Amino acid sequence: MALVKYNNNSISAVSSVASIPSGALVPIKTLTASSSSTLSFVHGSSDVVLDSTYPIYKFEFINIHPQTQNALFQVGFRDGSTAYDATKTSTLFGAYNYENASSAAIGYRTNRDLAQSTSFQDLIQFALISDGNDSSLVGNLHLFNPSSTTFVKHFMAVTNSVNDGSGSDADYSDNAFIAGYCNTTTAIDGVQFKMSTGNIDAGTIKLYGIKDS
DSSP: OOOOOOOHHHHHTOOOOOOOOOOSEEEEEEEEEEEESEEEEETTSTTOOOSTTOSEEEEEEEEEEESSTTBOEEEEEESSSSSOOOOEEEEEEEEEEETTSSOEEEEEOGGGOOSSBOSOEEOSSSSOBOOOTTOOEEEEEEEEOTTOSSSOEEEEEEEEEEEOOOTTSOOEEEEEEEEEEEOOSSOOOEEEEEESSSOEEEEEEEEEEEOOO
């Protein structure tokens, strides 16, 4: 097969080209915390789309800063009512490493998983997220086919945070991996994020829709 080499003249002679597809990641909504008790994304409210428009939705967490030391960052899902209490089954494992290299480990966290629970899902390993001025949490969460009335609703998340070592120990990096499903065939029409204690002092959460490939 011959290799065709183009130059500026040949390119300028092209009269038309196929349309260039837009990016697969479509911005939907950005919420910014300011001492906020919750950040909620509700379908049909404030330009939020959370239905069959996209098969996958992605939430990005950017510099989530807690008001209170030792808080857990959490997520809840709404399945038609006004409460974010969709029944969930999940699993969580993670790794950590101290700034002073005094300790590091990886493991499964049985106290962070859920088994047919309506509680909010923890998105961090340890309830020690630091409220230091330079500390924050980042990460993302994917929600799959939330409008399905046939299948359960799977979700997967990854976060990294600066956690408080307490006492004389240094702070440490806490990397958590979370996955599970809302065990309902009712559509999920809302997603809410909050801290287990205190407010979200600052930070941004962005919602995107991911187009079919």
